[in-house]
Amino acid sequence: MIFASGLSRGVFTAGNDVTELYAPKTTWKRYREFWLTQTKFLARLLNTRLVTVCAIRGACPAGGCVVALCCDYRVQTLEGTFGLNEVALGISVPKFWAELFLYRCIDRTKGESLLQRGLLVPPSDALQLGLIDEVVDAGELMSSANSALDRYLKVPSSARAMTKQTIRSNFSKEWASYAEEEAKGGWKMLNKPHIIKALGGVLLKLSGGKAKL
Amino acid sequence: MIFASGLSRGVFTAGNDVTELYAPKTTWKRYREFWLTQTKFLARLLNTRLVTVCAIRGACPAGGCVVALCCDYRVQTLEGTFGLNEVALGISVPKFWAELFLYRCIDRTKGESLLQRGLLVPPSDALQLGLIDEVVDAGELMSSANSALDRYLKVPSSARAMTKQTIRSNFSKEWASYAEEEAKGGWKMLNKPHIIKALGGVLLKLSGGKAKL
């Protein structure tokens, strides 16, 4: 399975719809369902028997980054960004997103610094940190992703999938079972006045000043 | 303690005797004892108070690789291979073998990819990944292993051994206590028709086509 963006702009995905995180525009019930659904998807993606490859064209922040980190292989275009930049938006990085990021990061101390400072890095740095596996010209993105997929499919798939799940199933289970507690903590955070203000600012900026908050 | 191969060929050890894994040629009782004995040995090797050095001449796949990973220091000849290639044989990598491999691997994402794809790497790559500590000409293998041993023996052995066990004893205990459950899962896997077929093929190849399956 290959994840790729259908957008014409150079954006893999901008991550979560900020409206879903902006407390005045959502409800506890809606946010809880949003968070549980998303977490269930991510934890299952991490642990799927399928080979998963991410073809990343351009920007890959926040939610897009965590989708990529759940895959088996990540190839990104030369132009782009990669990382969990929640802090720059004024919110904290979800626990298992941070842990998965640091697990994949060769230099965990550098990784912690990126998370604490909400920084995105260019693909060349992400490659060096082990966060992505390959950097290519935009024109080669899909062929590189397909080649990676083929390499994984050369071996007996049952043994490959069992090995993948041996490595990942504990993390996946812990992640999924933490979702309910995380939703509660997240909702509490999203209702703090300074977070509402910060996310309101993000929405206003995204809408070019036209959002009604 | 130095582990070295007595074989004249360039093979440290080829790992487990595949006959012990081939369900039609063994029994649950025999396999269980085989697995528990092996796991007990490996978990104790990891946690021994002794200084353990692995002098690896040539190929070091699967079971040979995990013996090496349990040691304090690994020196390998320029010619050779290193890794857990179970998937290439059609079987999955045992849980704690994978975890120990990934713990020693500087780039865990690259390491996961090697495990999922059943790949062995040359010693120069293994060195870069942190999986081995030194690569030498074949003629210098034993002297290099002895020098490494001497370096570890320079410090007070009680403090060295306590520090080693402080770092490794939790992992060692969890590994040993998982053996029974793992034997059950392993036996179930080894009795799947496609696994029997795959391992039968390996045995046939190893015997030059002469094995009676």
Added chain:
Amino acid sequence: MIFASGLSRGVFTAGNDVTELYAPKTTWKRYREFWLTQTKFLARLLNTRLVTVCAIRGACPAGGCVVALCCDYRVQTLEGTFGLNEVALGISVPKFWAELFLYRCIDRTKGESLLQRGLLVPPSDALQLGLIDEVVDAGELMSSANSALDRYLKVPSSARAMTKQTIRSNFSKEWASYAEEEAKGGWKMLNKPHIIKALGGVLLKLSGGKAKL
């Protein structure tokens, strides 16, 4: 918050006062309080909401090293040493000190070897291993530390602090709750005749042969 040494010599801190570890010169009651207080401080330092930067001038062994590892950012002068050299003194590395060291170490196998052999490394090696973040000329130490602090303070502090604690609070809690058990084990170790002898030798050396043991 920046940690820096007020010593005129090139020593960040030599770590614990060895007298507090020398059984004939202390008591169980005193040692226990010493250990619990120290561990509580370190576990809280690791998990503080504040930005913590370590400006390390010169030598940074043992207890000084673990203070540095608890911080967000470490800058060290070109001349110096870094590491947990307990084994060289004849005692073992405390459990969570070793774990934090290995967590920050890019190459954990190399890190284990340093711990087992009680070795200190020069700042350039510590940088390459990910143990420190920056190496500078002595004259630039404080300005570099201040610049690092400023970089962390650019982002919303609430989101930064929450992310830091998301990453570190489990480790910090486990560390703090292990202190009592560790104090017991430590006291037992410190009363072994060969450890008393080894630490006595260290005290004698530190005092230039004048210590009354």
